[in-house]
Every structure is written in structure tokens, then in C-alpha cells.
Amino acid sequence: MSNNQILGSIDHDKCKVADEICLPDSEQPRIVIVGGGFAGLALVEGLKNKNVQIVLIDRNNFHQFQPLFYQVATSGLEPDSIVFPFRKQIKGYKNVSFRLAEVREIQASTNTVITDKGKLTYDYLVLATGTKTNFFGMEEVERNSLGMKDIRDSLNIRHMMLQNLEQAAITCDDVERDALTNFVIVGGGPAGVEMAGALAEFCKYILPKDYPEYPSSIMNIFLVEAMDKLLIAMSDKASSRTLTYLENLNVTVLLNESVSNYDGKVVQTKNGKRILAKNLIWTAGVKGDFPKGIDQKHVAKGNRLKTDAYLKVEGQENIYAIGDIAALISEETPIGHPQVAQAAIQQGNYLAQMLNNLNNNIPSKSFKYTDKGSLATVGKRKAVADLGKLKFTGYFAWLLWSVVHLMSISGFRNKLLVGFNWAISYFSYEKSNRVIIRNFKRDSTTETPSKNNTNNALEKDKNIQKTQH
Known part of the structure; x- marks a missing residue:
């Protein structure tokens, strides 16, 4: 061994470190x-072991199955x-490498x-890169509410819910208890x-x-939708059911209604x-989330990247966009x-x-996109399905929803865990994950009104909805 070589060192001719x-x-x-969402992983699967070098970059070291975030949030499933x-x-x-990092900028002129x-x-x-929650510029709403675009958001919702329910059992203030047990x-x-x-x-x-300290009717749930129907992308039958x-x-459903502020x-x-x-x-909106380096003239509504029919980003020679971030604008898809x-x-898969x-x-x-239909569940044994001309609701729609989602989860162990939890819940409605880990x-810099001032204001305001079902 050379006297200048340090034990455990690597051959830097084979692997450059520095700032690369x-x-x-x-x-x-x-x-x-x-x-590494659905689009990114589908691309990796399609290119594995081909004559290309693949580098997958993500800010997390895991893929997350977003359709079941709400079950983690309501204590039905554990995040893992x-x-x-x-x-x-x-x-x-053999040809795929993963690197844990967050891309901050694209320098297209140097392919970097x-x-x-x-x-x-x-x-x-x-x-x-997918999307992030869109609060439409309402900063106070963003500070005081929680989105559901990440597994950490789901855990925050779970902990917020359980902590507020515990605090409601402690407080003797009726107005405070109403605030702690109402969900919007x-x-x-x-x-x-x-x-x-699920709530x-x-x-x-x-x-x-x-x-048992208080009746279940104390927990009020409000669903606010700006349009005149739920599930706007699905059929009228699915929406009404x-x-x-x-x-x-x-659940109190408020249609043709939108939130203007939340303190x-x-x-x-x-x-x-x-x-x-x-x-x-x-859960009212999302917007594209991508690093800087793309000219704003190539960005469509919703902060999505405009692409051509081959999913190449407008104005670029070798940059493509897929998934929620991509906007292929055409006569068929305006x-x-x-x-x-x-x-x-x-x-x-196409790319x-x-x-x-x-x-x-x-x-x-x-x-060319092929619409294979839409599914949505509204609790156990209740779901809606639009599969082309076939539209149905109820138990069979829920069964189809369950099978499709279970088969779409990555990993045999995860499929087994989710299936086992669902089987227990099917017979007992049991949710065993009701624990506050942290x-x-x-994280808000805005101070909420003092309890006394808020209580006085609420007692005077007849429009405040705090009645129990």
C-alpha cells in the first residue's frame, strides 16, 4: 500500500465526489x-435493465400510496x-441508482x-415531481389548516384529531369543546x-x-365544496349517491360554498x-411542484408544465414531464x-x-390516454364506480375499490398488512392505531383570539354553526 493512501479510502478516479x-x-x-410517485416508478419499471443508466432522485427514500392517506389520518392504518x-x-x-436529494434548479443549457x-x-x-396543496393564496388558511399530500400530513391530522379529542374531554368550556370536536x-x-x-x-x-365522557353527537363533520355537486369528475349518479x-x-355537506378565511x-x-x-x-386543490429553471411561458394553469404529444416539455429538447405535473394541452384535453x-x-409506461x-x-x-374508470369509497361497504358506460354503487363498488387499491400497493408485506387491517375492520370497525406517538x-405565527374574547364573539354571532346533529 502506498504511504499516501489512507485506509478505507476509495479510488477517486472511479467515483468523483467534490460537489457532484x-x-x-x-x-x-x-x-x-x-x-418516485406513480409516474416515476412506472418509468423506472419500463426502463429497468435496458441500455440506459437510470438515476432516480426523490426528497424521500420511499414511495407513498396516496389514495390511502386518509386511512392513516383516521387511525385505520399505520404509515409503514x-x-x-x-x-x-x-x-x-442493474442499471438503476437511487439518490436521496431535493432538486432545486434545472440548468438546461448545460444539462445539469x-x-x-x-x-x-x-x-x-x-x-x-407531482403536486402540492394549493391554498389559492390564502396565507392564514394555509397556516392554520392541514393538507393531505404527504404521509407526514396524514400523521399530523391523526395526532391533531386525537389530541383535540383528549383536550375536549378535559375542558369544561362548552364553546372550546365544540371547537375541538368539530371537523371541517x-x-x-x-x-x-x-x-x-372515514371521520x-x-x-x-x-x-x-x-x-364515554360525552356523546358521539358532539363531533360534527362539515364537508365544504365550491361546486354544485360532489365528485365533479364522476357521473351524476355517483355524485348524488x-x-x-x-x-x-x-356529515353536513355545504355545496356552492367556499372558504374565505380560517384563523x-x-x-x-x-x-x-x-x-x-x-x-x-x-383537500380543495393542488398545484404543480417543480424546481426553478423552466420559463414561466411554458407553465399552464395549476402550475403544470406544458408538454407536446410525446410528453416533452415545451421549449426543451431533452426534458420530459409525466404525471400530475404534466399538462398535455390539446383539443381532446384542453x-x-x-x-x-x-x-x-x-x-x-409510455415514456x-x-x-x-x-x-x-x-x-x-x-x-394516448385510456380512461379505465373512477372509484371512490364513502366508508365501509359503500362506494361509487364509473367504469365507462357501467355505473354502479354500494357493496360491489366498494369490493371493487378494495381489490383495485390492495393490488396497487407496493410490496407483498404491505398488501398483507393492509388486507389484514381491512379484514379486522370489516367485522369490528376496530381502529387499533389510536396512539399519539408525538x-x-x-407551526403558525398567527395568534388566535383569546378564549374569553372568542367566546363572547361566538355568543353574539348567530351565523356560527356549532349545533350538534
Whole structure:
């Protein structure tokens, strides 16, 4: 050994460190994929063991199954049941590397991405970064409410709910108890509807057993939707049946209503309603989330990246976008494809084939989306399904929803855990994960009104909705 060589050191001729992200040497074209959601993973699956070098970058080291976030939030599932490590996912993929980093900037002129851990170059860049919660510029609402776009959001909702229910059992102040036990969900899409249904079942079946100090009717659930129907993307039959299901579960549904402000204790709507609640869950909108470096003229409504028919970002030669971040604007899709898992997976599969063809000088057809239908559940044994011309509701729709979601979860162990939890819940409505692992504390610089001032204001305001069902 050379006297100048340090024990445990590596050969820097094979792996550059400095300010670059270290990657294996390869003569193959390098495809950098930013984001390991449904679209990103579908692309990885399609390119595995091909004649390309794949680098998957994500700010998390796991894939998360977003359709079941609401079940984690309402204590139905543990978070590790619906997340799956990327490194376990790509085990055995000889041409795929994962790097834990957050991309901050794209420098298209030099084919470089800048991350918080260093930089790396690419031959092709694919943005599959998804979306984040859109509060439509309402800063106070954003500070005082919780979105549901990340597994951590789901845990925050769970801890907020359980802590507030515990505090409600402690306080002797009736107004404070109302605020702690009222829940407002904003947004009548699948996420909002499923969250409202799960909360209503928690209220009906769990609250009486866990909190005998007060009746379950003290927990009021409000679902606020700006449009004139729920599940706006689904059929009228699905929408009306969903409304019936929720009303039968004692959920107060407010249609043609939108939130204008929320100070942490009182929800204000544009039509003048005021709802007393210390729990507000926001599912009303999303916007694209991508690093800087793309000219704003190539950004569509909803902060999505405009692409051509081959999913290439407008104005770019070797940058592509797939999944929720992509907006393929055409006569058939004037606002882009729906931001749902099946569209993301189809785009990931298509781009894998298209890049393989490009690498082998084979022409490709443009992307065509096939709508396989929509499903939404509203509690146990109640769901709605739109499958082309076939539209049905009830038990069989719920059974189909359960099978589709169970088969879509990554990993055999996760499928087993979720299936086992669902089987127990099917017969008992039991939710065994009602534990507060860490205290939830809202990160807000806005001070809420003092209790006495708030109580006086509420007693004077006849429009405040705090009555029990």
C-alpha cells in the first residue's frame, strides 16, 4: 500500500465526489428521473435493465400510496403499511441508482440539475415531481389548516384529531369543546369525500367506546365544496349517491360554498357562514411542484408544465414531464389529463417505451390516454364506480375499490398488512392505531383570539354553526 493512501479510502478516479453526486461509471445515456410517485416508478419499471443508466432522485427514500392517506389520518392504518423503500423497489435493477436529494434548479443549457446534495448531469431529464396543496393564496388558511399530500400530513391530522379529542374531554368550556370536536373538510373530490366518510365512521363507532365522557353527537363533520355537486369528475349518479351516503352518516355537506378565511378556530365562507372548528383539513386543490429553471411561458394553469404529444416539455429538447405535473394541452384535453394515478402510470409506461425507441432510432406514436374508470369509497361497504358506460354503487363498488387499491400497493408485506387491517375492520370497525406517538403543534405565527374574547364573539354571532346533529 502506498504511504499516501489512507485506509478505507476509495479510488477517486472511479467515483468523483467534490460537489457532484457520486454515480457509477457508465457509457450508456443517462436518464435522470425526479420524483418516485406513480409516474416515476412506472418509468423506472419500463426502463429497468435496458441500455440506459437510470438515476432516480426523490426528497424521500420511499414511495407513498396516496389514495390511502386518509386511512392513516383516521387511525385505520399505520404509515409503514402504505410506504415502500425505493432501494427495496429497485433491488436487482442493474442499471438503476437511487439518490436521496431535493432538486432545486434545472440548468438546461448545460444539462445539469442542482440539488441540495450536489449536482449531476443528464442526457434526458424526466420531471415526475407531482403536486402540492394549493391554498389559492390564502396565507392564514394555509397556516392554520392541514393538507393531505404527504404521509407526514396524514400523521399530523391523526395526532391533531386525537389530541383535540383528549383536550375536549378535559375542558369544561362548552364553546372550546365544540371547537375541538368539530371537523371541517374543504374539497368534495375523492380525497375529501373519503376523509369525511372515514371521520364519520370514527365518530359513530369509535368515539362512544373511547370517550364515554360525552356523546358521539358532539363531533360534527362539515364537508365544504365550491361546486354544485360532489365528485365533479364522476357521473351524476355517483355524485348524488355519495351525497346520500354522507348525509346518512350525519356529515353536513355545504355545496356552492367556499372558504374565505380560517384563523384556527372559526372558518369563514364567502357566503357569510361561520363554522366553529379547530380541525380544518384542506383537500380543495393542488398545484404543480417543480424546481426553478423552466420559463414561466411554458407553465399552464395549476402550475403544470406544458408538454407536446410525446410528453416533452415545451421549449426543451431533452426534458420530459409525466404525471400530475404534466399538462398535455390539446383539443381532446384542453386542461390536460386528469391528475390521477392511472394517468400517471400510463404516461410513465409510455415514456419508457418512447425513450427506448429513441435510443434505438425507432419512431414512436404520440401518447394516448385510456380512461379505465373512477372509484371512490364513502366508508365501509359503500362506494361509487364509473367504469365507462357501467355505473354502479354500494357493496360491489366498494369490493371493487378494495381489490383495485390492495393490488396497487407496493410490496407483498404491505398488501398483507393492509388486507389484514381491512379484514379486522370489516367485522369490528376496530381502529387499533389510536396512539399519539408525538405531540402535534401547529407551526403558525398567527395568534388566535383569546378564549374569553372568542367566546363572547361566538355568543353574539348567530351565523356560527356549532349545533350538534
